[in-house]
Amino acid sequence: MESTTQTGSFWMPPQASTTAAEVDSLFDFIMDLNYIFFAIIFAMTVYFVVKYQKTDENPIATSDLSHNTVWEGLWTFIPLVLCLIVFVWGFRVFLNNTVAPDNAMEINVTAQKWSWSFKYDDGQTTSDLYAPAGQPVKLILKSKDVLHSFYVPDFRIKSDVVPGRYTTVWFEAMKPGDHRIFCTEYCGRQHSGMYRTVHVLSAEDFAKKKSDGFEGRPEGQDPAVWGKQLYSKYGCNACHGLEEGEVKVGPSFYGIYGRKGETADGQSYVANEEYIRESIMEPMAKIVKGYAPAMPSFKDQIGGDQMDAIIAFMKTLK
Ligand code: HEC
Ligand SMILES: [Cu+2]
Structure with a gap:
């Protein structure tokens, strides 16, 4: 900056x-x-x-x-x-x-x-x-x-x-x-x-x-790299860390892709693309067990390319 x-x-x-x-x-x-x-x-x-x-x-x-x-x-x-x-x-x-x-x-x-x-x-x-x-x-x-x-x-x-x-x-x-x-x-x-x-x-x-x-994504930039920038631009970093097991307001993104988890009402889920997309658009749909329903929706802000980039970034965190 x-x-x-x-x-x-x-x-x-x-x-x-x-x-x-x-x-x-x-x-x-x-x-x-x-x-x-x-x-x-x-x-x-x-x-x-x-x-x-x-x-x-x-x-x-x-x-x-x-x-x-x-x-x-x-x-x-x-x-x-x-x-x-x-x-x-x-x-x-x-x-x-x-x-x-x-x-x-x-x-x-x-x-x-x-x-x-x-x-x-x-x-x-x-x-x-x-x-x-x-x-x-x-x-x-x-x-x-x-x-x-x-x-x-x-x-x-x-x-x-x-x-x-x-x-x-x-x-x-x-x-x-x-x-x-x-x-x-x-x-x-x-x-x-x-x-x-x-x-x-x-x-x-x-x-x-x-x-x-x-x-927009700078020409030629790797979507995962752009995804990392979006992670701080949209303030995800305020609530989600990147270290293994790091707990902020929400769970860490480390190893999130493909992770198995449980919701507050006892359903189990696998964090695939669809689940991650839903978590960002409709955070209240499934609340991760042990966390408060504190995440705002990013429905009006995060468009298609950006969503793909954030998911690509998450896939690199393991
Ligand atoms: C104000 C704090 C806050 C912000 C900002 C926030 N989140 Fe969250 N997020 C949470 C909390 C709390 C949870 C766990 C409860 C739930 O599922 O809603 C969560 C859950 C998630 C999950 C599901 C995690 C899991 O382990 O299943 C994903 C994916 C996610 N957030 C992505 C994002 C992304 C991407 C951004 C930025 C665009 C973001 N969040 C911004 C608080 C936040
Ligand atoms: Cu403020």
């Missing part, structure tokens, strides 16, 4: 979307207000501590003022104006980041334990996100299981992904390059494994790659 291609400032990641700069300006304004008020309050605290200190020469030192209308008016009015500025400014930035332009390309995003899948208008799905530069992209997010959160720091976008409802977020990337995607809602033990990449391509490269298939 390539690293990000733009560099940020000391405090901030690169501003890689059209709305990143306005988010940062507002953030900087709020931070600057904090620094200024911190300095004023701190300086005055020190000043009053010294000025009204009780000493032997002056045992009852204290102010005899009960109130001061001008000062009280100022310290009410100025913060009020500042808060209103932050509110109006913040609301505009919020709207700009929430309402996608009408010409935005739509991509459906599904979160699940513990991977993402991105579905494009031609029906293909990918495990990393591919997007054209210079065009607004609207993401329609949903979750198959628990609460996740979609976060691309370089674009300054973030949205909760909530089971049973759709949320949306949009961005327009300025130039080609790679950016990181994180899940920022703690979603179980492989939460950090939901780390993926947005690949921003020029409009021409995007169109070309899309018609070739974004994540």
Whole structure:
């Protein structure tokens, strides 16, 4: 995986979307207000501590003022104006980041334990996100299981992904390059494994790659080798190890092909192509004895070639 291609400032990641700069300006304004008020309050605290200190020469030192209308008016009015500025400014930035332009390309995003899948208008799905530069992209997010959160720091976008409802977020990337995607809602033990990449391509490269298939098998590559890549891309590695007898959330893939096993309701099975295919498409159909029914279905993501490649990879594990 390539690293990000733009560099940020000391405090901030690169501003890689059209709305990143306005988010940062507002953030900087709020931070600057904090620094200024911190300095004023701190300086005055020190000043009053010294000025009204009780000493032997002056045992009852204290102010005899009960109130001061001008000062009280100022310290009410100025913060009020500042808060209103932050509110109006913040609301505009919020709207700009929430309402996608009408010409935005739509991509459906599904979160699940513990991977993402991105579905494009031609029906293909990918495990990393591919997007054209210079065009607004609207993401329609949903979750198959628990609460996740979609976060691309370089674009300054973030949205909760909530089971049973759709949320949306949009961005327009300025130039080609790679950016990181994180899940920022703690979603179980492989939460950090939901780390993926947005690949921003020029409009021409995007169109070309899309018609070739974004994540098709590279020409000439052995299906079993590709299958191993898919094993990590689809996050199977979060729940299935490759060592003999290794138990994660699910059983190890070591020696899986042709293995005899028993289901939770006592039927025996042999792990042939058909069984493996069913386990991936309809994980609830047969639950392996001793394991929880914790596997999500990959029905919408794993196509024919990919299924063949995963099975070819499994056959090599012995
Ligand atoms: C969230 C955890 C999780 C993920 C992700 C996951 N699985 Fe599973 N898988 C399980 C569990 C738990 C079982 C055992 C219970 C069952 O049969 O559903 C299982 C069972 C299986 C079985 C049957 C194993 C046997 O010994 O009979 C196969 C095959 C399988 N998974 C393939 C995959 C593939 C391929 C992927 C990735 C595309 C994947 N799984 C992703 C949790 C997961
Ligand atoms: Cu998550």
